[in-house]
Amino acid sequence: xxxxxxxxxxxxxxxxxxxxxxxxxxxxxxxxxxxxxxxxxxxxxxxxxxxxxxxxxxxxxxxxxxxxxxxxxxxxxxxxxxxxxxxxxxxxxxxxxxxxxxxxxxxxxxxxxxxxxxxxxxxxxxxxxxxxxxxxxxxxxxxxxxxxxxxxxxxxxxxxxxxxxxxxxxxxxxxxxxxxxxxxxxxxxxxxxxxxxxxxxxxxxxxxxxxxxxxxxxxxxxxxxxxxxxxxxxxxxxxxxxxxxxxxxxxxxxxxxxxxxxxxxxxxxxxxxxxxxxxxx
Numbered sequence: 701x702x703x704x705x706x707x708x709x710x711x712x713x714x715x716x717x718x719x720x721x722x723x724x725x726x727x728x729x730x731x732x733x734x735x736x737x738x739x740x741x742x743x744x745x746x747x748x749x750x751x752x753x754x755x756x757x758x759x760x761x762x763x764x765x766x767x768x769x770x771x772x773x774x775x776x777x778x779x780x781x782x783x784x785x786x787x788x789x790x791x792x793x794x795x796x797x798x799x800x801x802x803x804x805x806x807x808x809x810x811x812x813x814x815x816x817x818x819x820x821x822x823x824x825x826x827x828x829x830x831x832x833x834x835x836x837x838x839x840x841x842x843x844x845x846x847x848x849x850x851x852x853x854x855x856x857x858x859x860x861x862x863x864x865x866x867x868x869x870x871x872x873x874x875x876x877x878x879x880x881x882x883x884x885x886x887x888x889x890x891x892x893x894x895x896x897x898x899x900x901x902x903x904x905x906x907x908x909x910x911x912x913x914x915x916x917x918x919x920x921x922x923x924x925x926x927x928x929x930x931x932x933x934x935x936x937x938x939x940x941x942x943x944x945x946x947x948x949x950x951x952x953x954x955x956x957x958x959x960x961x962x963x964x965x966x967x968x969x970x971x972x973x974x975x976x977x978x979x980x981x
Contacts, residue, residue, distance in 0.1 A: 704728060704729055704730050705726055705727060705728040705729055705730075705732075706725075706726065706727040706728075706729060707724070707725075707726055708724070708725035708726075708837040709722045709723065709724050709725070710722060710723050710837075710838070710841050711723075712845065713845055713849075715849065716797075716801075716845060716848060716849070718794070718796060718797075719793065719794050719796055719797025719800050719801055720791060720792070720793060720794070720797055720801070720848065721743065721791065721792035721793075721794075722792070723789065723791060723841045723844060723845070724789065724790045724791070724792075725787075725788070725789050725790075725837045725840060725841070726787065726788060726789075726790065727750075727786060727787040728786040728787070732781065732783075732784070732785065732786050733781060734781050734782065735779050735780065735781035735782060736779075736780055736781055736963075736964050737777040737778070737779065737780065737953060737954070737955075737960070737964055738756070738771070738777060738778040738779075738780045739777050739915075739916075739919060739952075739953060740773070740774050740775050740776065740777065740912045740915065740916070740952060741792070741912065741916045741919075742773075742794075742872055742909075742912070742913055742916060743773075743792035743793055743794060744770065744771060744772050744773060744792075744793040744794075744795070744797070744798055744806060744809060745769075745770070745771045745790065745791070745792065745793070746768075746769070746770050746771075746790065746791040746793060746816060747766070747768070747769050747771075747788055747789070747790050747791075748767075748768045748788055748789045748790075748816070748827065748828055748831060748844070749766070749767050749768070749785050749787070749788045749828070750787040750788050750789070750831060750832055750840075751784075751785060751786055751787055751788075751832075752783055752784045752785045752786070753765035753766055753767050753783060753785060754766050754767075754769060754780065754783055754785045754788065755779075755780065755781055755782040755783035755785070756769065756771070756778055756779070756780055756813050757778065757779045757782070758776075758778055758779075758811075758813075759776060759777075759778075759779075759954065763779070763782045763783070764813065765783060766813070766815055766816075767815070767828050768815060768816035768817060768824050768825075768827075768828050769813050769814065769815060769816055770793075770802065770809060770813070770814060770815075770816045770819055771809070771812070771813040771814075772798075772806060772807075772808075772809030772810040772811060772812055772813075772903055773795070773806060773809075773810050773811070773902055773903050773904055773909075773912075774810065774811045774904075775811070775904055775908050775911070775912055775952065776951075776952055776953075776954070777952065777953045777954055778813070789831070789840060789841075789844060791844070795868065795901075795902060796859075796865075799859070800852065801848050801851060801852065802819050802820070802851075803819075803851075804819060805860070805901060806901065806902050806903060807899070807900055807901050807902055807903040808903075809903070810902065810903020810904060811903060820847075820851060823847055823850070823851065824847075827843060827844070827847050830843055831843055831844075860901045861897065863887035863888070863889060863894075863897075864897060864898060864901050864902075866886070866887055867883050867886075867887055867894065867898060867906060868898075868902065868909075870883060870886065871883070871906065871909055871910055871913055872913060874913075875913045875914055875916070875917040875937070876909065876910030876911060876912070876913035876914040876917075877910075877914070877938060878910075880894070880895065880906045880907050880910070883906060894906065895907075911948065911952070912952070914937055914938065914939075914948075915948060915949070915952050915953075917937055918933060918937055918945065918949075918957070921933055921936075921937075922957060922960075922961060926961060930942045930945060930946070930957055930958070933945065933957075945957065
């Protein structure tokens, strides 16, 4: 149990691991924070409330409420809160998982949050009802896995071109450390063609994806080592200097790294520690 909330996690069954990170359950012991941030990462997000609807809002937009939701890849933080929601389940979904388990190319979900029922239909609503009847996290996780396995596409949405899968993996493996021109050269396309096809598939251009992945690495480093000097972190991750790192945080998260650490840690919706084995990321 963390201070202020309970945190539960279980690895997905082997069949789901190429598509799904750990199953995470959260339950606030005290009052939930009024608002916190849902940060961009290399994963799509599924959240299923176990009580009140979850409130979500994009910067400058009003709050929408969801009993179940799926959010696509995005490059700026969303606000989560303004709701009495205190318990739920969160899943990190790979872009390949979007095709295999939801039947939707990840680009169609980019920078939006919608009700999971719009994607999976009645089973998503029934899952939400059944989860509230279960009394243990293991039972709840079993139910979620069962739904995803039953919804597995016998004829999945066709895979993207191999060049796009390669480009995505290279960006993830290097945490955004490979340049777009180098990436284009590796796959044998022009930079413009790669950018257009990549954006169509994933919803983000490769340069924006690289920024998100480097930011994600910075987030994970600060979670694991909160005393890290920001100047050292900037140097390790290839930012020009600490000021560059801070500007990127303001652009993506809307706050400085230290402000985020003070106000946001540790909130379970943003905990995504080792969601997949490295060989399957």
